[in-house]
Amino acid sequence: MLAKPTISDQAYDTLERELREIEAAHPELVTADSPTQRVGEKPSDAFPSFVHHVPMLSLDNTYNEEELREFETRIRKQVGDRPLDYMAELKIDGLSIALHYQDGQLVRGVTRGDGVRGDDVTPNVRAIRAVPLRLHGKHVPSQLEVRGEVYFPRSLFDALNREREKAGEELYANPRNTAAGTMKSLDARVVAERGLDVFLYSVAQVTGAAFPSQSRMLATLREWGFKTNPESRLCHGLDDVLAFLHEWQEKRESLEYDIDGVVVKVDDFALQRELGFTSKFPRWAIAYKYPARQATTVVEAIDVQVGRTGRLTPVAHLTPVLLAGSTVARATLHNEEEIARKDVRVGDSVVIEKGGDVIPKVVEVVLAKRPKASVAWTPPETCPVCGALAEKPEGEADRRCTNTSCPAQLEEALKHFARRDAMDVEGLGDTLATQMVQTGLVKDFADLYTLDYDQLLALLAPKNVKKESIAAKNLLAGIGKSKDRELKRLLFGLGIRFVGERAAMLLARHFRSLDAIQAATVDEIDAIYEIGPAVAASVRHWFDQEPNQTLVERLKAAGVRTEETGDAPASAAFQGLQFVLTGTLEGYTRDQAKAEIEARGGRVTSSVSKKTSFLVAGAEAGSKLDKATELGVAVLDEAAFREKLAEG
Ligand SMILES: [Zn+2]
Structure with a gap:
């Protein structure tokens, strides 16, 4: 041929x-x-794109x-x-x-x-x-x-x-x-x-x-x-x-x-x-x-893998079988709901299929061949990698590991921890976070605070020693500075499920220390205005996990601030009130105005609705003012806003 x-x-x-x-000797x-x-x-x-002279039809x-x-x-x-x-x-x-x-x-x-x-x-x-x-x-x-x-x-x-x-x-x-x-x-x-x-x-x-x-x-x-x-x-x-x-x-x-x-x-x-x-x-x-390629084999075990987001994925271990030219010994089962739907059990004969993908999937169970003693598969309640509790939130298909220091998910967690709106670790980007985890330098967030200049320099691969040494110094300083972030940022950075920026702020304001949150019951957390039962349960779960308790202790030992040091919240005078800010205030920036409202238990939202309690309208207020007037929402000019703050 x-x-x-x-x-x-x-x-x-x-x-x-x-x-x-x-050619190197004779370029001509x-x-x-x-x-x-x-x-x-x-x-x-x-x-560049190119228009075919003759269309490529299927x-x-x-x-x-x-x-x-x-x-x-x-x-x-x-x-x-x-x-x-x-x-x-x-x-x-x-x-x-x-x-x-x-x-x-x-x-x-x-x-x-x-x-x-x-x-x-x-x-x-x-x-x-x-x-x-x-x-x-x-x-x-x-x-x-x-x-x-x-x-x-x-x-x-x-x-x-x-x-x-x-x-x-x-x-x-x-x-x-x-x-x-x-x-x-x-x-x-x-x-x-x-x-x-x-x-x-x-x-x-x-x-x-x-x-x-x-x-x-x-x-x-x-x-x-x-x-x-x-x-x-x-x-x-x-x-x-x-x-x-x-x-x-x-x-x-x-x-x-x-x-x-x-x-x-x-x-x-x-x-x-x-x-x-x-x-x-x-x-x-x-x-x-040609039709899809299928084969029948036996499920010898069902194993669980943990992904980077903490997601648990069950995998079937099969009696090796020849399928589409290769020996297949594993098939994905996607998640526990899929297993329940197909009722796949250890010992079952199953039909597997290979599409275009490397890992084949289980199509169905051959019920006629099911062993008499077989039992339905139960998902693990702990993470197979770190042993922490693995939970499946209602309405979700996937079960997840609850330990943010779980080796399987640490990489993503560390990126989140270092984010600007979390601990704001200057100089620690995604790539570096990945390297820190993959080289084993960082096994939980607390390890970040144990790194020294030489370790960071080695990590930054000193090709250009001068430049990298400055980067290492800056990073070390950035890590140091992040120890003193507000409690709400630490709480958000820990990556507790359902605890976003707002919930972190509310928890920090109410409890004022990590220790106090750790000691709180679900009911106490749930009682905080705006904190729902799902958040309360998730927070309680997180602090109940031993690896997380160890993490908190290690963070404290490393000198990370775990308490709110400023004054106690001014009052709860604005609790339940929603504010919208518009236009320009002379005496406050947007952030300052927001902080004043939140310090009194109020909430700032971005758009005017029937739920809005007050519109704070500065100079050159636009369509939000029209909307507030239309809905009959009370409008405060800057002087009235100042007075309102003084009341609280
Ligand atoms: Zn885990």
Whole structure:
């Protein structure tokens, strides 16, 4: 087959290296189609879009043989009983691409996009080794647009995922999405590194060449140096096509790429023209899709994994079974409601299915095979990673770990803790927070306050020691400063479920210390105006967890402020009152006015409604004043507002 490389990859690499050396010594010899020019040195900014000269249409498709026979019946109606040959081609599960050549040189590569407009990804296309930069042969057309499918070879995809697993990175779901993502990379070197491959299968436009049929066209593409799929077969009649379908349905797992069916085309181009198009599809082609791949196996155990947001995900451990060419030993069960709905139990025989994704799913339980002694699965009440309580809030599908220092979720929690509206740790961004957790330097929030200058400098990877040492000093200062944040910020930063900024402020104002909150009963918390039972229960839960109690002690020991040091709240004079601020006040900024109101137990909201008690209107008050007048809401000018504050 011409599609096979004529030299080994290793030999190719050696030749390419020699060529690079020659070109480095003699830059005048470098040509645009030199293999060394496949990969540009610098990533580009973005891709220009490109309107396809001929739209990239999709094909009509079917999942059964009956419809395939109807496809032929429709053709027969138009062409009578002339002999019908079909080209049967494997349908590669990849990314459609259009390649443009001018006088035999590759000038452009465009993704399918929406079929009308795609991305011009020429640098990335050049980085695919199987794409010829220059066409071979004597009769090269002056203009050519050829189309095909870019794919991620399975063995390379598996190797990539193995590397990611080792590095503790999230696995890619499937070769198709990863190929598509790779083609969108702004750095063509990524495309080259990953080893994407391509099969070409159609000509959209050509000047200076002609073909009588699909089979002749494929042969010519090969002569020009294109890689076409070696399994394509010219079939004499529909029975031949069916034999091809069945053969590859059995053998599809032996391929180095994923296929999701077979494309059947009338081979003769004159007949194709005669048949033409419906409003949507060509009448001379159809895609036959293979059914989803399923297998039956036994659930040996149900395990629970903890995600970064603390979410618990149950996973079925299966008796290993061969499915879609790989051995499957795990399947996702999504969440406990899904398990309950399907009533999946340990010991059950289950049907599993592999879609495009790496991890298959459980479709259903084979109840006839259920062991007599089986019991329904009960979700764990504690986190399998840290042992803290795992709770499932009513109305939510997921169960979550309640420990904010849980190793499984610490990364996200630390980012939240350092946020500007929480502890405002200057210099501690998301990337650094991730590094701190991944290097094991920070195992809970309190660890942040134990880090010294040398540890921070090492973390900042001192490539430029001078610059990094300033960064390390600043970060150390930023961490130090954050110890003295107000109690409400600490409470918000801890990431207690349902405790947002407002609830944190109310709790801090009422209890005035972390110790007092820890000592409070649910009823005491619930009794605070505006704090609902869900928040109260969540706060109580959080402080009941031993890891969280330890955390509080360690934060205190590190010198983090856990008490409100300012004056006690002025009064509760404004309790139950809602204020809206509008216009400009002379004596107060917005924040100052808000603080004065909140210090008296009042609440500031952003828009005027029937619930609004007072509109505080400064100079140049606009539509809010109109709305308040319309609703009969009391309006305070600055003098009246000052008086009101004095009363409280
Ligand atoms: Zn946990």
